[in-house]
Amino acid sequence: MDFKQFLTVLRRRWTSIVTIILLALGVSAAITFTRTPMYESKTQIFLTVDVRDTTDAYAALLFASNRAASYATVVKSTELAERVIDQLDLDMTPEQLASRIDAEVVESTSLIQITVKDENPRDAQTIADVTTEEFTSYVAGLETPGGSTDESQIRAQITDKASYNASQVSPDVVLNLVVAALIGILLGIGLAVAREILDRTIRTADHVAELTESPVLASIGFDGDIRSAPLLTDLGGFAARTEAFRLLRTNLQFIDLDHQPRCLVITSAVPGEGKTMTSTNLAVALAQTGRNTLIIDADLRRPRVASTLGLDPAIGLTTALVGKTEIHDAIQVHEASGLHVLASGAKPPNPTEILQSKITHDLIRRLRSSYDMVIIDAPPLLPVADASVLAKLADGVIIVVRHAKTTKDQVNEAINRLNQVGARLYGVVVNMVAKRAIGSYYYYYYEETSPSGRSGKSDAKAPAGSGRRRA
Structure with a gap:
């Protein structure tokens, strides 16, 4: 750990250091002021x-x-x-x-x-x-x-002769408090460094670089209003979360200039990392540029794309696969963004077998040829094999990790599973990043500009409607 990293640790964990100092001062004050003055x-x-x-x-x-x-x-x-x-x-x-x-x-x-x-x-x-x-x-x-x-x-x-001194000599209040503060500083810094060394969670871009050569495509800050306003269409054009997904959208264009990706699987190592919200908002951001974009909810165990977009989750991928409805009737349109959505449909008893079937592979190939971009929201990699199956059908995979929650071991194992099936990892999206840690992630930045030279940003704000079926 060099001096710069040491300062970063102190800045990141300053609250625990201050807590230890205050605790040391409190203990010292309690002992000092309860002792009889001498x-x-x-x-x-x-x-x-x-x-x-x-x-x-x-x-x-x-x-x-x-x-x-x-x-x-x-x-x-x-x-x-x-x-x-x-x-x-x-x-x-x-x-x-x-x-x-x-x-x-x-x-x-x-x-x-x-x-x-x-x-x-x-x-x-x-x-x-x-x-x-x-x-x-x-x-x-x-x-x-x-x-x-x-x-x-x-x-x-x-x-x-014996002297008279009206000033108490013990306890020495100032000395005790100064010593306690110094002890608290040393203990606080020691604890902060120890926690940093023992901490196996993803906290900086360097942690990602230790695991893969693929870049951090974007860092999405923690937003306390995500439950009430989950979609980009619920936000202003210059909201921090909106800018983060614009950046992710732009960086995708520069991943492979010779072979532009048209089908992406977005997954995570474990549940609770925010991969559904990431895939949905990325699809919305792509649709807002006028690209013909489809998002497929392939998480047949815990489907959430349709409910996030305010659409009907009952008709979708599984109903089309079993022939209960035609694929063009199963696809819905999110009115606020123009995004096409293929919900999961009814939950099957054997999700992995369904995703491995030839009919599913053929369906995804047909959809891929019909859209400019297909985003597949897949289950987490570690609990089930579904995401590994889907990764072979796509151009590449994006892994979503949760800042200060997902461990390096979990991400490493997820990457190994992708390597085992020959899938290509395009990059990592770090989600729910604390505001003070946003600067810890460095990624490529390309400003989107319109043909007139002005920034291609929109401050339009539209509510997420219930949507309509594709005609």
Whole structure:
């Protein structure tokens, strides 16, 4: 993953990163603001050695420095804590008091700095005062031999009295929140990168390029109004979905300049990718240019083309195949676009056998010769073999994948099935693309122009009528 891809991952998954950061800040804030504020008081003690001879001064200094390390530990001793508790009548155990006292030796000196923490700043100062006083007398007792009347050679003198600090030292709100934010950023970025590495769904044109040399012919953005306005005839001429299908229509003209496709199978790897809506709107877009276009609903298991166009689904392909109606009577016309439609007809018990039959092959060949373009809406490739059967009859196949839902493994298996029957994959249409991800797909763009040089776009808006039978 290079730096550009890393930035793309951050942009794509910024919501999860922000969520982790906010979660980390929330946990830190909860812990910080529920803890009891602590205040501290500091005092300092200087250890000296009583020497008469100046030649012994250096040795005395080393001796005092070595002793200072030992006495820093004594400050936290149980016996000294008991003395302070008795002196102040504190309601705590020696161990509890010792845990609030800290002592350290100032580097290269015989100075001991004592720090006392407490919930109350004034109590912290008082405890620090008494601790230093008890410590100085305690040192004198330790350094005086038992029963001896001699004075101790080591003396502990208070150089800095216990300080008073009204500002809490813990918890440190700012520090805790900054650390939490940094941890949240690292965890969020790590999670985003991990999800990207483990994510097997199709999200960019590069993902498609990993699976096939066929191009991404178009990316169709997610449209929340697709249920109420499923067809291009329900939209304005400059709607984003309209432009996407115009682009798909135009790109089809440049797939094979020597052999222009006249029969296309549109399918998907698995159900729910939007292949019926794609095939229907592509057929509408082709019909709007004046091309004699027919769409065949060959999904005999879950037919939806007729209902999408507002036409009668009962009469169509199967009724013509069994001879209940003539083919020209089974074809309906969508009035708003002029598209010819061959619905699925009655659902048969053996769809694959019907599509494999010679009569079906002959029928599609006849229809192909009668129209400028025939679009076949086929079932998904992976669940059933129907699409593979139909793919052999067409010039090529377009696979519809759903952005961030269809996996690479599913698309790869679908392409393998097409290769097994010798079908040609013209390209891929990525459907339901989030707005922020539209730029992740790159495809050929050719501006449609009329003979006058103006853009061949129309802003006509017509409702999808119920249609009429072809005369």
